[in-house]
Amino acid sequence: MKEQIQKLKKEKNAVILTHYYAPAEAQEVADYVGDSFYLAKIAKKSTADIIVFCGVSFMGESAKILNPDKKVLMPELTADCPMAHMVSPGLIQKMREKYEDLAVVCYINSTAELKCQSDVCVTSSNAIKIVRALPNKNIFFIPDRNLGRYVAEQVPEKNIIINNGYCPIHAAITKRALLELKDKHPSAPILIHPECESELLEIADYIGSTAEIIDYAAKSEQSEFIICTEDGVEYKLEKDNPEKKFYFPSPRPCCGDMKLNTLSSIYSVLKYETNEVHVSEDVRLKAQRPLDRMLELGR
């Protein structure tokens, strides 16, 4: 099947973009593997006719918004991120009425409709930089409370109001599980994703996006690490660092939606060109603005 996928990619001038949380088999056949920011940048400058996005729906949608003329296919259209829906549009309106100079900062893990109501998008690897660069004092950070809290701590000069959304996978990791792991491996630093709860971030040695965690582990001279994020990153960590050890909290954080990107579903969408992502032109034009602003400010 892998050979067939490579053949179809050439024939159709297609590229496969895969997030680090997708299964190893989806990372193996990908042309580009990365975190949300990297993949958005790649999607924006792609010259392929077809983009197969192995991720969840907000990623395929963002690729389509940035590339209206390309065919964007998703191996599984039901792969969705629950956090992407965790804001009430009415609340955004209320905040806008309350603060005259409000900037709505929208984590890229959000629906296209929510992006339409936002001033700028961010990802976990550029949120601090972008919020700092905004001229606005008052910020409404949607939808993730944990990334929002982390950014608020790092940018104390802003008044950051935080929406109460969260990633169910990262929020389920407990401090107890992390401390148990630390007890077993006292010299292993804790590398954590900012979608985790703040009491976990407090005991971590390094906080970063998936790509930043992978990069940190590769550059570090230490030989073992506690990895506090979704377990799809294990594939790249082990591939690049066969001599190092990586421990995940128990139960292992696993995003079922990301894992829907199987080899057979990739093959099928590439062959039959099914599961195309559609975004209405009205929504696309409004949602493109905060995404373009992110690409500009995040450079």
Ligand code: 13P
């Ligand atoms: P990053 O890709 O920015 O690390 O975010 C993780 C995530 O949850 C994507 O769904």
Ligand code: SF4
């Ligand atoms: Fe959404 Fe969490 Fe899955 Fe990322 S890991 S796609 S934030 S549910």
